[in-house]
Amino acid sequence: MPTIAPAFADVTSSDSALRRFLHGLPGVDPVGLEARAASLGTRSIKTTAKAYAIDLAISMIDLTTLEGADTPGKVRALAAKAVNPDPTDRGTPATAAVCVYPDMVATAKAALGGADVKVASVATAFPAGRAALDVKLADTRDAVEAGADEIDMVIDRGAFLAGDYMKVFEEIRAVKEASGAARLKVIFETGELSTYDNIRRASWLGMMAGADFIKTSTGKVAVNATPANTLLMLEAVRDFRAQTGVQVGVKPAGGIRTSKDAIKFLVLVNETAGQDWLDNHWFRFGASSLLNDLLMQRQKLATGRYSGPDYVTVD
Template sequence: MRTLAGMTATVASGLDEVARSNAALRAFLHGLPGVDQVGADQRAAMLGTRSIKTTAKAWALDLAIRMVDLTTLEGADTPGKVRALCAKARRPDPEDPSCPPAAAVCVYPAMVGVAAEALDGSGVHLASVATAFPSGQAPLDVRLAETEAAVRDGADEIDMVISRGAFLAGRYLDVYSEIVAVKQACGDAHLKVILETGELATYDNVRRASWLAMIAGADFIKTSTGKVSPAATLPVTLVMLEAVRDFRAATGRQVGVKPAGGIRTAKDSIKYLVLVNETVGEDWLHPDWFRFGASSLLNDLLMQRTKMSTGRYSGPNYVTLD
């Protein structure tokens, strides 16, 4: 059985060699150590019981706010809704200037121009779900054109979806080549690769897809589109965090992680922050390396933040509904 040390040494010796053929990629990915599903579930559940109090909790709430990719991905999105979301990302709590901004606003490519104008000069990143989100089922040239258009209109982050059908069929080189092509189309924009873990069936596949995306050049690996159930879970995020940890040990390159979908409460977000700290350490406890893909999470973070500072929960009309 090949060890993780042996496999990562192969990566460190040359990424091009690993991806020279589908057979080589398959040998590498299937040579990764298997994931102990029971162990991963138990460790995630144990870490999920940790609690933090007082100043540590206040720090965690502010950090979680800074990690939110405030997202609207609906067919009914309008320029007005996107502008309102951008205003909220810039100033989540209009009555408290000490409240930090969100990490990014994430929108469909057609809304990038509107969001870019609304976020200009704010320091809030602008992400776009290009590449035929959420299915990824479009010709590659269409997905690349959509990516280039989003970047041209102002996106500095692209969230792409992989072809899960190709991955599950074992066509790893096809998936690798598509990620490489999208990464090139991104130019200077960062690339988040969405694995859609709810369709990958096993933790072993999650680990393999994580490594495949990172070898191809992903700046972030992301759990889900939010359109498939289950979306983000603590055990799946644990597997992905272990993958980025091992990838950095092998290559020296740090890759971010973004759980997305189903994370709605401050309590949930703190569970993820504990998971990050205990699995990969403080280096990833920063918006450059960990994000939450969420729409309603920010509201609960703001209410919990108000509770800590005033001793009471804010009224139902205190925060906007997304």
């Protein structure tokens, strides 16, 4: 599991040192970033490569339900779909994980049985993150004790935007420790960080604090994952590994609904971070409706016919 790199010990020794480092990162050229993301999104993927990309995307999904109306029955159904997304084709890959609230972790774990599908749990007063640290840590420990393999935490955006970077850093470190063996995904809520420079700073802050994954968003605000903010985060993990030797994953979440969208993101991964990230251990999609579109496109490639939404289950 990532730990703070020795190269950053001095950087994180004080609030002023951390501030100097984060504000000393190269500024982001918004026009250039968005132009590159748009350009990569025009790449055409056909036939065999498209079939491979669809299966890869399915295997990278954190199949998610994070609603107040979630019931044990809904979570069990979601777990069954994660293990066997298309009952008509047993060759369809399973998803990477099922993502639920902490109180549904035990239900999801039991429903998955021994399947090679992880249970991810949001924590730390998701989605707003407005709670005392001891509450956030208790939330995390409850999820881990219930069987969560992965923890998706939210940063304190208010503290970050106020420039209290050390508070955010120390909270991530504390949640990392409370997560134990569970992998930690750190959610920035990029739509609330206002600028690309802030997203770059948050990415480095999260990685220095020990994140196993950096994640764009909760899916609960107006602006979630975009090609541009994901490209920026992919550049950050690439550069972080080049500097430290530590590899960190990326998870765009929210707003990715179609196979076309998913394939665009896979192109971003390949062209920016490289093939080492083209694996569900290092790249995930936080999604629910995306899986259905991937299944319909997969069926079309296999049969030559577009079956339509009635041929996949409604989550």
